[in-house]
């Protein structure tokens with residue numbers, strides 16, 4: 194089988210950068226790094242993923258444009274080593290503001306003042322929007338054999354709101370940063386295969402996954418494409434996802450999200466009027482297409498932590514299917530060798546992400562009342578389960594589901610509702626030994 198783990202970058206980005214920026218990026222490489230010619234773009238992209246952006250103006254302009262409002266100064270702050278985030282721990286002794294979690298953000302359904310996300314940081318002289326807080330209420334779930342699992346039901350709030358109250362109609366949706374390993378392979382699943390899976394589910398009627406469809410209008414596109422990235426599958430391409438991160442999380446402009454003030458609304462005048470880092474040298478933006486392209490190449494070069502071969506735990510796989518998990522966590526998809534995000538090229542192999550990449554109604558327990566594209570409040574994209582083996586090994590502490598509320602695979606399963614109701618009741622009916630075997634299978638992916 195051809196190697197699906199190392200997609201080849203289609204274009205070389207470094208050679209298209211202004212000389213000063215290319216030199217600055219090369220100097221920023223970790224010392225002793227001797228990148229192979231092919232991997233050079235990925236290494237530079239890694240440097241950019243870790244780069245701490247600063248306020249404009251600076252002399253070189255190569256790293257400025259942060260904010261004015263932002264959540265974090267680098268991608269890596271929220272996705273440490275490409276891993277995922279965790280929510281604030283209300284019990285933890287943090288700094289005087291309490292524990293802030295890692296890669297944790299609160300999305301809004303377009304508040305007229307606060308926009309689409311609460312930015313919990315700001316440049317000097319600007320006002321912070323607020324600080325996300327969470328309180329948990331424990332809810333025990335009892336299995337027939339006596340085992341008790343404690344779920345924690347979250348209630349979110351934003352403290353110290355800097356611009357007055359949120360609008361009456363504004364809903365909060367807390368999100369943790371997902372793991373980003375293997376993204377490049379998800380980008381190469383043909384759209385037709387995802388659509389065929391949705392059609393099959395509609396025909397068979399066990400579950401009813403639908404693709405999210407997003408038209409990337411700011412890129413001049415007029416037809417929708419299937420979303421694959423983000424908790425509600427809101428981004429058809431890795432580039433679009435990475436660009437939105439610059440806008441909402443870091444406050445920097447890119448070709449896809451060209452406002453230099455990021456998520457600031459017209460009501461936030463000081464932010465709108467602040468100095469920005471758009472510059473002629475960089476296509477009139479803070480982050481030119483070359484720089485975002487290098488970050489895409491880096492993310493594409495990150496192989497998944499597993500999921501390149503079928504699991505060797507055949508009994509676990511059979512249990513996973515029999516319990517109804519595989520109805521949404523579809524074990525495998527074909528990948529092409531074409532331009533990422535397009536349907537071009539022949540199929541070159543199979544990957545095992547354990548997701549259909551479709552949206553499913555997951556019931557009220559997980560609902561957030563923040564629709565995105567065609568995803569409604571109760572809809573979430575089936576999370577790829579590959580890479581859980583690495584999390585389990587790292588420190589055994591898990592923060593699963595879109596807001597990190599589940600501390601174990603069992604907790605994550607117990608939150609499943611809506612279309613997953615049947616799978617949940619199958620799971621509740623399993624004897625303790627089989628429940629353990631199923632969890633072991635998932636943690637081995």
Ligand code: HEC
Pocket residue numbers: 242264265266267268269270271272296297298300368369370371372373376421422423424425431434435438439442443488492
């Ligand atoms: C403030 C924390 C934060 C920062 C900074 C941040 N991210 Fe994220 N990232 C998130 C969250 C939260 C999500 C989930 C968003 C959603 O779908 O609601 C996410 C999602 C993603 C995804 C999609 C993963 C998936 O499973 O679909 C990618 C890729 C990604 N981020 C890349 C980046 C890049 C590149 C940068 C820097 C330009 C960045 N992120 C900066 C928090 C952050």
Ligand code: HEC
Pocket residue numbers: 400424516517518519520521522553555559573574575576577578592593594595596602605606609612613616617620631635
């Ligand atoms: C109806 C579709 C569906 C079925 C059936 C289903 N899941 Fe899920 N699963 C999802 C969706 C959608 C999410 C994301 C929910 C969220 O984050 O709010 C998810 C999330 C998860 C997560 C958390 C992953 C992470 O990294 O956050 C685990 C673990 C999981 N499912 C395991 C299972 C197991 C085991 C079964 C069988 C008992 C199962 N699922 C059945 C759709 C489904």
